[in-house]
Amino acid sequence: MKRTTFNGLVAGGFLAVAIGILVARASPATSYEPSIYTGTPTLTWIGFGIALAVAVSAALVCRGREQALGIALGGTTVTAIVSLPVIRNYRFLGMGDGLSHLGWTRDIVAGQMAPHELFYPAVHTIAAAFHYVGGIPIERGLLFSVVILFVPFLIFVPLIVREIAGDGLAIGIAAIVSWMVLPINNVATHMGVHTNSNALFLVPVVVFAFVAYLRRRATIERLPLGLSPFSLLIYLTGLGLLLVHPQHMIGVIVLIGSIASIQYLARRRYDDHPMLDHPTMYAHTVVLSAIFTVWAVSNQRFRDAFAGLIIGIFEEDIGGGAEVGQRESSLQEIGGSIAELFVTMFLELAIIALAVGVFVLLVWLGRTALDPETKSQINYLSLSLFPLTGLFFLYFVGTPTMAFRQVGFIAVLLTVLAGIALARGVGALSGVITRPGASAVTALLLGGCLVLGLMTVFASPIIYSPGQHVTDETFSGYESALDHSSEDTPLVGMGHNPYRYDHGLNGLEGEGTLSAGSSTTGTVDPETFEAGDYDEAYRGIDYNFVVTEYDLTRELEVYQELHYSDESIEDFETDSSANKVISNDEFRMYTVDGAEEE
Template identity: 65%
Template sequence: MSRSTLNVTFAAGFLAVSMAILVARANPATSYESSVYAGTPTITWFGLALALAIAVGTCLTCRGRAQGYGIGLGAITVTAIVSLPVIRNYHYAGMGDALTHLGWTRDIVTGGTAPHELFYPGLHAIASTLHFAGGISIERGLLIGMVVLFVPFVIFVPLVVRDMAGGGLAVGLAAIVSWMVLPVNNIATHMGVHTNSNALFVVPAVVFALVAYLHRRSTIERLPFGVSPFSVLIFLTALALLLIHPQQMFNVVVLIGAISGVQYLARRRFDDHPMVDHPTTYVHTISLGGMFGLWALGNDRFRRAAFGLVSGLLAQDIGGGTTVNQRGSSLTDIGGSLGELFVKMFLAAAIIGLVVGLFILVVWLGRSSLDGEARSFVNYFSLALFPLCGMFLVYFLGTPTMAFRQVGFIYVLLTILAGIALAQFIGGLSNVITTPGANAVAALVLGTCLVLGLMTVFASPLIYSPGQHVTEEMMSGYEDGLDHGAEGVPYAGMGYDPYRYDHGINGLDGSDTLSGASRATGSVNATVFGEGNYSGAYPTGEYYFVVSEWDRTKELEVYDELNYERDTVEGVETEPGTNKVISNDEFSMYAVDDEPRATG
């Protein structure tokens, strides 16, 4: 492709993504959206698709500066997709932990809590800074902070691969795989205000510092006292990761510890091996482990989490198998299946995982064309997967949610290894067919995986999980309801406990727990509620029944009235023992009496 043609192609790609962003910005969300994909204008998706197609093509076929432009175009496009809640002016996004994080940030802004008093204050500090420096709302500050923490992922994954393998094809392929955002599985890791998930996207920055430390050994790069600047970078990026979420920091400690173990064994067995020439990571393992221990072991929240893990391991009815069986049964009831959901949510991840697994086997059998240095890095990361997967098994038996968070970290490493693995396979395929033919096959397969990955970055009815868009009407409805409710009367939701909104609106008053609220809250009994016995659906008899547009969409449309029937929900309007006390387009609150008034 000539230089002038390339310039025109890149201009078209950057123009397409720019126009897509402008169109999305000009069409903000005006009401609750169950899917950001469906809510975003079609022309925006055409522009983003064109930009990604150009980015994928140039990453595969170009090298040098032109490939860099392609990587930049793809990174901007994927970041634009991740930023859609911000671009389309969502008031907020997130019904679970995200609302608690909003409450913590509100506590910091109002002075009720200092950032260092939180277990992981990184995202909250970013949002608070944006609020004070830019005058934006706390809600928007958190959404922007989510995007800020995502950007290192698409920047550092290809940089890590460049240092590990050096080949232009591997770098381009690593960039493409990073755009699939495989660490997000929508079970325990999410694209939103969720610090554990947000931390995953910062991990490649730490890995880059680690690989640079191992790879670049020039004495010119030394600081005073012979300290490597990359050691300093390791500690700084690891500290940032610790402040965003300690669990992912602990995974990094395990990763570096595993590399230390491999180095120790290599030095005992080999006299001449690239690993022997690498500087050791023993000090980093001990220092980072100590940093994590000092921060985490003195925190009550960490101790409760550890106790919960041990309790889960000892309990017979706790574990991932029980959770999977329950969800599989529910999917069948609403016309879905685990097989269908697997294809939508995990097919791309499974393909990449299979490719990486086969590649590691090829490397261990000595059949790859990688040089000794690149093989050493591949062995570092592949052997580190053993303790990381062992942790997954422990979590799976004890606390399944933590297990799927562990999968998110594992897929950060698999994303990095995938660039090298795919480059090896495509290189081998080009020897069987032509290089253009191999690139065409790669573009087709990776393009399909890219679509599958990006269409499940956000929750949506496609995966039986409505988007967690929080509208201004929902927030104001809950705020009015919590402010004006009678003292001592609890609040109950429809399959959703409103205490999270209490966190987001009123803060947590310095508490570091994710459960509980300043008011009594809960969820109505679906079976009793479905019988029309509204007062009997909650233990106190008298309570406030709160329901938002998100609740209606989730229970009546996405779950197809599996738990709550439409007629019963609408029957609250006319029930003699209930009174609608607050209402807007997105929210309603009813006062339910324990003794219905007589009619007549």
């Protein structure tokens, strides 16, 4: 391809992204959106699609400057997709942990707590800095933080592959796989203000640090205490990851500890092996473990979570098996299935994992032409997957949510290995068909996986999970509800406990903060509500009942009236025990008289 033609295509791609962003910006969300995909104008998606088509082609076919421009185009497009809540002026995104993180950030801004008092203060501190320096709302500062922490993932995945393999095709494929955003599974990792998920996108930075340490062997410009610049980089990036969320620091420690163990075994067994020339990771394992231990054991939240994990391991009704069974039963009642959901949410990850698995097996069998140095680096990462998978099963038995967070961590390593694995696959396929044919097949495969990955970055009805878009009206309604509610009258939701909104609006450090276990908040019993016994639907006492547009979308449209029916809600509107006291386009609150005590 002529350089002028290529430059024209890339310029067209960047123009398409710019037009898509401007169109999305000109169409802000004015009401609750169950899906950011359908809420965003079609012209925006056309622009993004054109840009990604150019980017995928350039990443696969071009090298050097041209490939770098293609990767930059793809990364810009995916960043724009992740930034859609900011671009389209969402007030906030996240109705669970996100609202609690919003509350903690409010506490920091208000001076009610110091950042270091939080177990993972990085996201909140970044948002507070945006608020102080830029004067923007705290909610928007948190959405900016999500984007800032996402970008390193797109940058460092291809850099790691460049450091390990140095092959242009592998770098391009690794970049494309990173655009699929495989660590987000919408089971326990989410694209939004969710510190555990945000931390996943910093893991490649830490991995790059120790790969650079192993490969470059800096022996000059030593720092005090015998540290090399790359050793210091490992500690600093590890500390940064710890401050965003400590769970993935555990994964990094297991990863580096596995590398240290492999190095130890190699030194015991071989007299001549590339691993013997690598600087050891023993000290890094010990130091990072010590940093994590000191930080974690001094925090009550960590101790409670660890105790919950141990209890869950020995409880029969807690764990992944029980939760999957419950989800499968509910899906079947609304015409769905676990198999269908798996295809929608995990097919691209399964394809990538299969490709990586076959490649690693061939490496172990000696059926690849990799140089010994590259093979050593791949063995480090691939062998570490065994203890990391073991950690997943431990979580799965004890705390399913943590298990699927661990899947996100494993997906980061699979993303890195996929670049090298698929590049070797293209080389093998080129021997069967032509090189252009192999590139075309690869482009189609990666393009299909890219579409699947990007269509599930955000929650939406397609995965039976409506988007957690929080509107101005919803915040306004809850603010009024919380102001006018008393401790004697619980605030009750429809399948969604409203206590998180108290966190988001008022912070967590103030007096009288609502919590999940509080008697002043909860959800109505769906069976009693459906039976029309509204006065007994919440413990038979007086309560304030909240209905939002999100609740109605989830229960009536997505769950297809599985728990609550449209008919019962209409009957509730006219029931003598219910009185509407707050109402706007997105929010309604009723006071409900409880059953009279006998």
